[in-house]
Amino acid sequence: MCSPRPEAGAWIVLGVxxxxxxxxxxxxxxxxxxxxxxxxxxxxxxxxxxxxxxxQLHQMLSRNQRLRVLPAEPIYEDQPAFPVDVYHTDSxxxxxxxxxxxxxxxxxxxxxxxxxxKSFSLPLIMHTYQxxxxxxxxxxxxxxxxxxxxxxxxxxxxKKGPRAWQQAFEDDRxxxxxxxxxxxKVRFFTELQKKAALxxxxxxxxxxxx
Numbered sequence: 001m002c003s004p005r006p007e008a009g010a011w012i013v014l015g016v017x018x019x020x021x022x023x024x025x026x027x028x029x030x031x032x033x034x035x036x037x038x039x040x041x042x043x044x045x046x047x048x049x050x051x052x053x054x055x056q057l058h059q060m061l062s063r064n065q066r067l068r069v070l071p072a073e074p075i076y077e078d079q080p081a082f083p084v085d086v087y088h089t090d091s092x093x094x095x096x097x098x099x100x101x102x103x104x105x106x107x108x109x110x111x112x113x114x115x116x117x118k119s120f121s122l123p124l125i126m127h128t129y130q131x132x133x134x135x136x137x138x139x140x141x142x143x144x145x146x147x148x149x150x151x152x153x154x155x156x157x158x159k160k161g162p163r164a165w166q167q168a169f170e171d172d173r174x175x176x177x178x179x180x181x182x183x184x185k186v187r188f189f190t191e192l193q194k195k196a197a198l199x200x201x202x203x204x205x206x207x208x209x210x
Contacts, residue, residue, distance in 0.1 A: 036101035037061065037204075040072035040082060043109035043137070053109060053135075056190075056197035066210050072106070075099060086140070089149055096144040103208060104144055107200060109137040112189065114161070114180065131161035131180060133192040139200060141207055150207045157196040161188060 039061065041054035061069045072082055079098060083091035086106055096104040112135045119130040136156040142149055161180055180188055204210070 035066060035068045036103075037067050037069050038072040038096060038099060038101045038104045039069055039107075040086075040105070041107045041109070042086060043107075043112075053107065053193045053197060056193045057107070057200055060197050060201045061204070064210065070101065072096075072099070072104060089142070089152075092140070092142055093144065093147065093149075096142060102143070102145055103204075104140075104142040105200075105204060106140040106142075107137060108140075109135060111136055112192070114185075133159040133161060133188055135192055135196050139203060141204065143208075151203075155196075155199065155203075157192065157199055159188070159192045159195055 039054070039058060041052070041057060043053055058069055058071075061067060074081060080095060083095050085091055086108055092104060092106065112133075114131060114133055116129050116131050119128050134156060136154070138152070138154050140149070140152045
């Protein structure tokens, strides 16, 4: 029995290599896709903050080497705009699949405000009022490849501000000690956004394991 000619052997090896590469290419493409997180933050930019929540959250998420964070916007001209109804799951899912990626993270900020609360009370003796910064909204996270909504949940993040001790008979919510000045508000709300971004990032990690 004669052995294959060297030319025939070379063609066999080449054919095997082509087959292996064809099998690996879809896996490589899928692996790249599974690293993509499409991020959308919908909020009214605050008058007292230099940076918005999207910037804070994007910065934190981009430090994760296992993720590639992209803004949830059309990449090409012929792709559809982001859905107007951010609470319609099918629209979000279809849009995310059209753009391409593994996860779609949508954060809707309903409101950001300051409020004063009575945080401690010793009846007939004294109490304290404290200023709080609050940011509230909703988080929606979709697994595009598996076609699942991982969560649709409200959130509220608070940050403590100035505090004032008062005698029991005072009960003054307008205490000047509780006031946050304009320069302080910029820093205060930026720190509040950072706290919210950290909570959202940790929630993403809990739900996805990335």
